[in-house]
Amino acid sequence: MYKIISKRELNPTVTMMDVEAPLVARKAQPGQFIILRVDEDGERIPLTVAGCDKEKGTVKIIFQIVGASTELLNHKNEGDFIQDFVGPLGRATRTEGLKKVAIVGGGVGCAIALPVAQKLHELGCEVHSIIGFRSKDLLILEDEFKAASDKLIIMTDDGSYGEQGVVTVPLKRLIEEGEQYDEVIAIGPLIMMKFVTLTTKPYNIKTIVSMNPIMIDGTGMCGGCRLTVGGKTKFACVDGPEFDGFEVDFDEAMSRGVMYRTFEQEQREHVCNLFKKEVQ
């Protein structure tokens, strides 16, 4: 069992937790993920590590409430326990030799992009961050990004904060203005990552994307997280989760990602109804 040390709501649909898991905290690096099960009958859900405190032995997770399991997780409070918590899984973000990087985050993906930005910033790399949200009330981690970036551009779909528009607009602008990036790192919804790669491709700027496919064991056993990368079958859990964005078959990943959509919606409604009943 793994204790929730702190819990904070970042916006109405996104929650941050620090979970006591000393062995994971000791090793976790930006780019890696964990798998947790909320309770004894829970499903295994992968979440990318949003930070860790090696001394306190805690791992930070930030999650969006999208389904039954994240709904259940969000009902846990400080001092409560999570049944299972295993990691760190996957490969860490490669940071060696990078001098100037553009980090593009979308929605809750920003939670994963932040530790990457922080690490690069600490290593003395010039970091330009572009983070996008649907609207101002969904904005998260602004101060943290400000502290870790040499340049920060915030985008909202509705223009309620920062600039109005999608993240690829300022990315293209910066490139056009002559910013020479060693790498662009994009973390967010599949459709966003796809369009980031379409934006950077004409300039041939190496673009890394972080994939978050459906997974079960996360250790290289089930093969559920397979992706087509450069025409070959790759497994996000052991070969990734980060891949060369130019090689990833995004359309296939998007199709596979919604395989259980109906089931997931029903499950979430079921869980929500249970909690409603409890309240009544």
Added chain:
Amino acid sequence: MPNMSLKKNPMPVQDPVERGRNFKEVALGYDEATALDEAARCLNCKNMPCVSGCPVNVHIPEFIAKVREMDFEGAYQVINQSSSLPAVCGRVCPQETQCESKCVRGIKGEAVGIGRLERFVADWHNSHCTEAPKIPEQNGHKVAVVGSGPSGLTCAGDLAKLGYKVTVYEALHLAGGVLVYGIPEFRLPKTIVQKEVDTLKALGVDVETNVVIGRTLTVDELFEMGYEAVFIGSGAGLPRFMNIPGESLKGVYSANEFLTRSNLMKAYKPDAATPIMHARKVAVVGGGNVAMDAARTALRMGAEKVYIVYRRSLEELPARKEEVEHAMEEGIEFRLLNNPTRIIGFENPDDRRDPRNGFVTGMECIQMELGEPDASGRRSPVEVPGSEFVLDVDCVIIAIGTSPNPLIKSTTEGLEVNRKGGIVVEEATGLTSREGVYAGGDAVTGAATVILAMGAGKTAAKAIDEYLSAK
């Protein structure tokens, strides 16, 4: 007087039609009278050929003699000297190619039902004996075991009995390895696996779940933590695919994924949190035990039609005969000498948001015929030109084997692996290229059987004991 019947007592089983719709165990086990009758068929041969056929050398005639004397607990103790998992082996061992293949009674008639008797004895013990095993006197040495599948549990059990302090590290949230994620409930009830794990814990073995060796901790760190030897029994690895078009469509599973969802995550239960596709028509590609397990699981989840698609003929099917027979009885249709060429998915060109897009609608196969024997001695299948046809299915499960997991290899310096990625070991001891590091089971051999993995765990336990005693 021995019972000279040429036939072994049949195993009582659930009715095929009924069992095809439930997850309860198929084989029901001998009752006492049947066990006594079967035990009386053993001739108690002096040279004990059966024992040489057992990878862990269970003293077979000795335990059967105890059954005959109706000393069932005594019989259990005899088996337990050699095997840590009698209730498991009695169910999933391929006895017909091991102990029973050497049985003298098999020369004229059928071999003694050794596996069925082993199961009877183990089940008798589990339902009658509540006494916790005594914790052996500790010798002060610590050993780490990586993986809680058959090889790891065996190695841990043997070392614990010798007084070692053993910690088993398991990557998943539940101990048992393939016994819990791979082999279905109807062939091996999970309460039995749990019982075997509990027995080990009662012997003083610590089981740490949620620790991935190669990620959470490395093999070198285990030594730093004070373990003097490490046994790697991390199991088979990533599933292999056929590399034909359409393998990423929705509704295509590896057998590992399908079985893990169903067995470990209990997705077959209506209230499970983990989803699984309840398909109408399913094709399982492959002919091993895993393929049979996947096909029979799909059937039990409500599929109208389940096919086994295998590119060779019945004779070459690698699955246990009993599993094939059970599958056939249950109505699984064997499409032999057929090889998949592509998987076809739904495509609505007018509506990209059509929710049916990307789901499997069929699998194209080509007929095969058997040509000359290949290197393995099996006749290799050759395509019959122009014989393509489409099998109407909405789910495809690929069960054509696995390739070793790279995690431990890539994080353990000096650990030698072979061309296929299996860990290289000295056969007689299980010793790897690293001092104090031993390995066994599928991590070494690639996908094989539970009992072979147990044999490897046993060999390594003995070698570790010799290594640490001499230190």
